[in-house]
Amino acid sequence: MDSNAEDTEWIEQILSGEPARFSQLVERYERAIFAMSFSMLGNRQDAEDVTQEVFFTAYNKLRSFEGRSSLLTWLRRITHNLAIDLRRRKQSRGGNMQQVETDPIASTVTDPVDPLVLEEDIARIRRSIDALPEEYRSLVVMRDLEDLDYAQIASILEIPIGTVRSRLHRARLELKAILERHGLGEKAIGVDSGRGDR
Amino acid sequence: MNSLPESFDESLLTAYLDGELSPTDAASVQAALAESPALQQMLLELTRVRELLARLKQSSPASERSYIHGPWNDDGVLLRPTTEKQSSWWNSPSPLANLAASLLIFLSFGMIAWWSFAPFRPIAMETESFSESARRPSVAPAAQPGNQASIDASVPGSASAPGAFDAPVPSAFIESATRETTAALSAQPESHSNKVSSDLTLAEKADSNSPSMLENRFVAFLNQQFSKKGLSPRVDEGDRELNAKRIDPGPVESGASGAFIPFPVEILSASSSTQPAVAPATPDESRRSRSQSVSSQSQQNDKASDISHFYVFQNRLPESNGKSSEASNGVIDGFARNLIQEFQTDGTRKQVAGANPGGRVPERFAPAFASEGRPYVLLLVSDSDWPAIVLKLRELGFPLEVDTAPRVTGFEAKWSRSETDEWTIQRFPSSPSDNLSQLLAKDETKQPAAGLAAPRSFGSKAQNLSESEANSKEIAFRRIVVLLQKEPPK
Numbered sequence: 001m002d003s004n005a006e007d008t009e010w011i012e013q014i015l016s017g018e019p020a021r022f023s024q025l026v027e028r029y030e031r032a033i034f035a036m037s038f039s040m041l042g043n044r045q046d047a048e049d050v051t052q053e054v055f056f057t058a059y060n061k062l063r064s065f066e067g068r069s070s071l072l073t074w075l076r077r078i079t080h081n082l083a084i085d086l087r088r089r090k091q092s093r094g095g096n097m098q099q100v101e102t103d104p105i106a107s108t109v110t111d112p113v114d115p116l117v118l119e120e121d122i123a124r125i126r127r128s129i130d131a132l133p134e135e136y137r138s139l140v141v142m143r144d145l146e147d148l149d150y151a152q153i154a155s156i157l158e159i160p161i162g163t164v165r166s167r168l169h170r171a172r173l174e175l176k177a178i179l180e181r182h183g184l185g186e187k188a189i190g191v192d193s194g195r196g197d198r
Numbered sequence: 199m200n201s202l203p204e205s206f207d208e209s210l211l212t213a214y215l216d217g218e219l220s221p222t223d224a225a226s227v228q229a230a231l232a233e234s235p236a237l238q239q240m241l242l243e244l245t246r247v248r249e250l251l252a253r254l255k256q257s258s259p260a261s262e263r264s265y266i267h268g269p270w271n272d273d274g275v276l277l278r279p280t281t282e283k284q285s286s287w288w289n290s291p292s293p294l295a296n297l298a299a300s301l302l303i304f305l306s307f308g309m310i311a312w313w314s315f316a317p318f319r320p321i322a323m324e325t326e327s328f329s330e331s332a333r334r335p336s337v338a339p340a341a342q343p344g345n346q347a348s349i350d351a352s353v354p355g356s357a358s359a360p361g362a363f364d365a366p367v368p369s370a371f372i373e374s375a376t377r378e379t380t381a382a383l384s385a386q387p388e389s390h391s392n393k394v395s396s397d398l399t400l401a402e403k404a405d406s407n408s409p410s411m412l413e414n415r416f417v418a419f420l421n422q423q424f425s426k427k428g429l430s431p432r433v434d435e436g437d438r439e440l441n442a443k444r445i446d447p448g449p450v451e452s453g454a455s456g457a458f459i460p461f462p463v464e465i466l467s468a469s470s471s472t473q474p475a476v477a478p479a480t481p482d483e484s485r486r487s488r489s490q491s492v493s494s495q496s497q498q499n500d501k502a503s504d505i506s507h508f509y510v511f512q513n514r515l516p517e518s519n520g521k522s523s524e525a526s527n528g529v530i531d532g533f534a535r536n537l538i539q540e541f542q543t544d545g546t547r548k549q550v551a552g553a554n555p556g557g558r559v560p561e562r563f564a565p566a567f568a569s570e571g572r573p574y575v576l577l578l579v580s581d582s583d584w585p586a587i588v589l590k591l592r593e594l595g596f597p598l599e600v601d602t603a604p605r606v607t608g609f610e611a612k613w614s615r616s617e618t619d620e621w622t623i624q625r626f627p628s629s630p631s632d633n634l635s636q637l638l639a640k641d642e643t644k645q646p647a648a649g650l651a652a653p654r655s656f657g658s659k660a661q662n663l664s665e666s667e668a669n670s671k672e673i674a675f676r677r678i679v680v681l682l683q684k685e686p687p688k
């Protein structure tokens with residue numbers, strides 16, 4: 001049985017009074033949801049908050065899930081909305097969304113030659129993404145960090161695939177300009193393109 | 199940069215880079231690229247932006263393994279849920295099973311080696327696959343603690359699993375070794391002889407080994423809810439110390455400076471649909487009416503019927519505190535009753551309420567308990583029910599603090615019926631927490647220490663537990679400690 005069919009079966013069981021399946025759904029998808037939350041928010045605390053909120057919301061609204069998309073897509077849509085809400089709340093409170101976390105272990109592994117420089121670069125890349133307008137940032141995160149295809153992104157954002165394409169293109173051009181302003185233009189985009197390549 | 203072709207849709211370059219174009223469109227993009235150096239430059243820059251983003255992706259915590267149970271596909275979907283019951287002997291993580299498996303493998307190899315050199319062995323048996331495969335490593339790579347890669351590779355369903363261990367070893371042994379090593383890495387159960395284990399230790403384990411990170415977030419989440427309501431949850435020093443390790447404590451108040459929130463017993467009893475509302479005991483009528491409406495609404499929604507296992511344990515405060523203690527015990531009685539009634543819409547549900555007389559509280563709450571006698575309710579909820587329980591706690595809107603411990607795995611409770619028609623828990627032999635065992639031990643439940651109040655319990659409420667169910671249950675539980683605020687002494 002594929003995961004979608006199994007999800008549908010589990011949801012039916014949950015709704016018919018067999019809630020044990022819910023924890024299985026959580027186990028199945030919490031990693032994906034946490035990863036997306038982290039990509040969108042850039043720090044672990046917020047990502048964990050949003051991940052928890054996603055599953056509470058999903059549990060509360062499971063009856064409203066119509067199955068037009070996959071459960072994972074539905075969860076990602078909730079994640080996207082909650083992450084944006086959180087960012088807006090923080091920004092309205094004057095919070096700093098620029099706090100960037102990287103995984104030091106992963107960072108040192110990805111570039112053993114110069115891990116400190118790489119970590120700094122990663123922080124600047126993250127800040128550049130954070131500086132994007134909301135509609136662009138979501139697209140970059142979903143496509144380039146979460147590896148979702150255009151159809152999945154279109155389904156999550158409920159926009160046409162053509163809009164995904166054109167908006168993503170503008171997002172990357174905008175990101176390129178911001179990266180250059182953050183000092184990553186010449187070094188990484190222009191001159192130093194080979195570093196970190198595989 | 200040369201000018202871009204006017205009629206060309208630039209966004210096709212992005213789609214081309216992402217492999218999202220049809221062959222026809224891709225061919226047209228390639229043709230345009232061949233003619234336009236400006237397009238080539240743009241494609242190069244877009245490619246480099248993607249490469250930079252790839253670095254960020256590599257640094258994301260997706261590689262973190264603390265809460266990963268098994269193999270995942272590209273969508274992050276767990277391929278092989280690990281929640282199935284482990285009933286076979288080779289699935290039990292006992293050293294004896296390990297020894298038996300190793301011995302059998304050793305003997306198997308010995309037999310094979312002996313057979314290989316035996317003079318009467320038929321030549322027809324001299325096949326490469328038989329003798330060579332017997333010399334290959336079998337369970338050893340997966341059985342080495344810390345070798346996560348080899349574990350992943352050995353779990354059925356993993357992309358790299360086929361052929362990883364193709365020695366002629368019974369699959370049950372491989373599965374056993376894999377399960378045990380995975381369990382050892384993910385659970386690391388405490389030694390039951392370690393009597394000094396603390397909740398803090400458990401919390402630290404939860405951080406690093408818990409199967410779910412969600413359980414660590416309840417406190418922060420509920421505090422957030424309080425903030426939305428304009429309330430000010432109080433967090434004691436024990437909380438602060440713990441939170442420093444587990445979560446961002448946020449703007450907390452500590453010690454005696456914390457603001458108490460009135461928590462009259464009447465609110466609790468009034469929220470029950472079976473009891474009439476009681477006249478207000480405090481000026482906070484608006485909050486009471488809100489809790490009443492929330493309560494009745496939640497009963498209409500009947501989320502409670504989803505709850506399958508819900509055990510309530512109360513602490514009891516020493517009578518030496520006089521009226522203050524009586525009032526606090528009333529608070530906790532009311533809260534426990536309220537919760538039980540909220541979740542008592544389904545007659546088949548199992549629920550047991552017990553009392554924990556006097557003072558034996560989880561260590562993290564000990565300071566507040568000792569200095570203030572703050573009442574708490576300990577909930578054991580089945581692993582699948584925690585979202586509903588927490589939602590219910592949220593709906594109730596009462597000032598409380600919630601602490602969730604790591605999943606209590608291997609839970610085994612035996613229940614017995616006393617002369618007073620009261621179900622009590624006899625033992626928790628598999629509990630990873632000695633504190634929890636002590637907290638809920640039979641002696642403590644039924645024989646309060648001298649000078650402490652006799653336990654009051656909800657014996658009649660426990661009758662939903664059938665005789666057969668009472669014999670032995672093995673359920674994964676979450677422990678939730680609800681630390682209640684109480685009305686300040688006047």
